Amino acid sequence: MNIETELADLVGEIPDGMSEGVALGTGIADGYDLYDSPVGEVVIIFNPEGVSSVDLADGGFKARFAQRFGRQLLRAEAPSAWRKHIEPAIDAGTPGRLPVDLRAVTEFQAGILKVAASIPKGQVRSYSWLAHQANRPKAVRAVGSTMAANPVPLIIPCHRVVRSDGHIGAYSLGGAQNKWDLLEHEGADPHRLEDLAGNRIRVQGNSSSGIFCYPTCRAIRRSKPTNVVSFRSVETAEQEGYRACELCLPCC
Amino acid sequence: MDELTRALSTDLEAAFPDLVTAMGARLFWGLRGMCRDHQEAEDLTQETFIRAYKALDGYDRERVRELQLSPWIWTIALNLGRNHIRNRARRPSFVALRDEAVDDPELPDSAAWDRRFAVLNGHQKTAVVLRHVVGLGIAEISQAAGRPEGTVKADIHRGLERLRRTMEQET
Numbered sequence: 001m002n003i004e005t006e007l008a009d010l011v012g013e014i015p016d017g018m019s020e021g022v023a024l025g026t027g028i029a030d031g032y033d034l035y036d037s038p039v040g041e042v043v044i045i046f047n048p049e050g051v052s053s054v055d056l057a058d059g060g061f062k063a064r065f066a067q068r069f070g071r072q073l074l075r076a077e078a079p080s081a082w083r084k085h086i087e088p089a090i091d092a093g094t095p096g097r098l099p100v101d102l103r104a105v106t107e108f109q110a111g112i113l114k115v116a117a118s119i120p121k122g123q124v125r126s127y128s129w130l131a132h133q134a135n136r137p138k139a140v141r142a143v144g145s146t147m148a149a150n151p152v153p154l155i156i157p158c159h160r161v162v163r164s165d166g167h168i169g170a171y172s173l174g175g176a177q178n179k180w181d182l183l184e185h186e187g188a189d190p191h192r193l194e195d196l197a198g199n200r201i202r203v204q205g206n207s208s209s210g211i212f213c214y215p216t217c218r219a220i221r222r223s224k225p226t227n228v229v230s231f232r233s234v235e236t237a238e239q240e241g242y243r244a245c246e247l248c249l250p251c252c
Numbered sequence: 253m254d255e256l257t258r259a260l261s262t263d264l265e266a267a268f269p270d271l272v273t274a275m276g277a278r279l280f281w282g283l284r285g286m287c288r289d290h291q292e293a294e295d296l297t298q299e300t301f302i303r304a305y306k307a308l309d310g311y312d313r314e315r316v317r318e319l320q321l322s323p324w325i326w327t328i329a330l331n332l333g334r335n336h337i338r339n340r341a342r343r344p345s346f347v348a349l350r351d352e353a354v355d356d357p358e359l360p361d362s363a364a365w366d367r368r369f370a371v372l373n374g375h376q377k378t379a380v381v382l383r384h385v386v387g388l389g390i391a392e393i394s395q396a397a398g399r400p401e402g403t404v405k406a407d408i409h410r411g412l413e414r415l416r417r418t419m420e421q422e423t
Contacts, residue, residue, distance in 0.1 A: 003416055007384035010285055012359050014276040020348035021298045022272050026305040028265050031346060048346075077347045 020074050024048075030069070031076030032061075037090050037154055038185040039178045044086055046078050047071075050099030051086070054152045056174050068151075069104060093121050093157040093186065100152055108136075109146040116147070119160040122186040123216040124193065128164040128252045137252075140164060148172050159183060164252070166197030188216055201230040203250045205242040212237040217248035253321050261316035264308055272301055275325055281359075282386040283329060286377055288366045290358065298346070300329040322388055326396035330378065368418050375399070376411035383408050 023029035025048065032045045034057050043061050045053035053069065055061040065073050078086060085098040094117050102110040115133045119125050127143045136142070147158040153173040159182040163169040168190055171179035183190045196202075196215050205212035206223040212231065213220035220228065231237040234250055244250050256274060259267035279300060284293035304325055308316055369377050375397070382393045390408075394401040 003412060003419070004384050006361075007380070008387070010359060010361070010365060010385045011278055011281040013357055014273075015280055015290075015294050015297075015357065017348045018276055018280065018294065018297060019269060019272050021294075021346050022276075022301040022305075023269065024346035024348065025298055025302040026268065028268060028305075031348070074348055079346060 020076070023072065024074060024076055027071075029072035029074045030065070031074050031078065032065075033076065033078055035086060035090060038182055039154075039174060042090075042154065044078065044090075045073065047101060048079070049101035049103065050082075051078075051089075051095075051152055051155060052101040052104065054154050054173070089155045093154060093160070093182075094118075095152075095155055098155065100155065102151070104151045105146070105149055108134075108139075108142070109149060112143055112146045113150060113156045113158075116150075116158055116161055117156045119157055120218070121157075121160075122183075122188045123214070123218070123248070124160045124162045124168075124183065124188055125214065125248075126162055126164045126166065126252070129214075129249075130161060132251045133249070154182075160188075162193065163197075166193065166200075166202060168193060168197075196230075199230075200232050202233055203231050203237050205229045205231060205237055205240070210242055211245050212242040212250060213245040214248045214250050217245055217250075219245050219247055257317050257319055257321060260308060261313040264305070264316075268301075268305055268308075271304075271321070275322070276301075278386045279325060279329060282326075282381050283333065284362070285365065285369060285381040285385050287333065288369070296329060296332055299332055300325060303328050303332065320392065320395070322386075323392040323395040326382065326386070326388065326392075327398075330396060368415055371414050371418050372411050375403075376407045376414070379404050379407035380411035380415070384412075 020029070024031045027047045027049070030045050030047045030052055032043045035042055035044050039056070041057040043055050043057045044051055045055070045065060053065060055064060062073050077083065082098055085096060089095050089098040102113060105113065112130055112134050115130055127140050127147070128137070130143045131137050131139045147161050148170070150156055150158040150172060153159065159171060159179045168176065168179055168183065170176055180190045183193070193215070201215065203212045204215050204220045206220060206227050207229050208224070208227045211219065231240070234244070234252060256267065256271060260271065276297065280293055280297040283296045284290060287293055287296065307328070372380065378397055379393055382388045382396065383390070388396070390401050390404055393404045397404065
């Protein structure tokens with residue numbers, strides 16, 4: 001056999017997984033992998049921009065992803081550069097060093113979601129608080145629909161955002177029970193939150209320090225129970241001479 | 253290829269997988285011949301396609317339609333190959349998970365050819381592989397490698413001579 005023919009025979013099959021790797025690397029398809037979470041197994045969906053979606057690992061996530069994002073979905077390992085940040089982000093309930101792809105939402109919504117990501121674990125804030133922090137105090141409804149549209153629940157902790165009347169409210173990732181379970185898991189005591197909301201208590205002050213907080217703020221939860229005073233509004237607390245806490249920034 | 257460039261110019265996302273199907277095997281095995289390492293060749297192939305996609309995404313339709321796809325892809329691949337060591341550490345690579353592990357499908361003669369190619373210098377190896385493994389024409393190789401056609405011809409000629417002598421010594 002001549003050498004040219006032998007050289008021409010050095011072409012075999014395309015390596016297994018190449019087409020998928022290219023589809024993932026270009027962003028034509030997103031990849032997904034399974035992770036444990038306090039609400040059971042979830043799928044973490046990602047592309048070169050970061051984590052694009054978090055959903056329950058049930059039979060319907062592929063259809064839901066196709067419907068919303070219109071891209072293919074392939075089982076894959078997350079990029080090695082940030083794979084190690086996924087579990088910490090789920091544990092902490094905030095992205096930390098994990099890149100998140102928020103191209104599926106508007107710029108306004110992305111801004112709201114970034115504020116939501118700053119709510120500490122085990123604490124809750126209301127839709128109106130988020131609207132205030134985003135400098136759009138009247139956009140309370142838009143904040144509500146932003147939470148419903150959060151593509152990356154658990155990692156951007158919309159479960160820590162409750163109704164403006166203090167009730168725990170709805171949750172996009174599998175329903176309200178999951179929100180309740182997540183808050184309980186984080187030590188936010190959903191029973192207590194519902195009791196406070198039922199009694200229309202919005203903020204609580206420490207009579208010794210003269211500072212008032214949201215009821216889940218670290219500062220007020222560390223106060224001596226006999227020093228805790230409850231208020232139905234920020235205005236009432238201020239009228240009583242209390243100052244707003246600089247950790248939880250109670251504003252409404 | 254005309255049909256492919258037309259498809260790429262109208263719907264890049266839909267047509268790109270066809271480009272991978274059309275060129276993936278020869279791109280991979282060409283790179284495999286040059287770099288002697290299966291995993292490195294896979295990484296380079298994947299990264300070449302990803303770079304190609306990003307580039308096409310930025311081109312206007314006219315430019316895409318007029319592309320000579322094979323030499324263009326190989327220009328990207330050869331550039332990447334030169335910079336590969338530097339790029340390797342910071343590049344996120346995507347690995348699709350399979351149901352079961354698959355061994356790298358090496359060809360029966362791969363090891364023998366790795367030894368033979370080792371006697372060639374870099375330019376000769378590139379020229380011989382692109383001409384006789386991948387099947388590019390002289391003008392295409394000249395374009396991809398950025399070397400004059402006469403030089404490419406000489407590289408191929410001398411490369412094949414050295415390969416023949418090496419193979420004669422084997423027997």
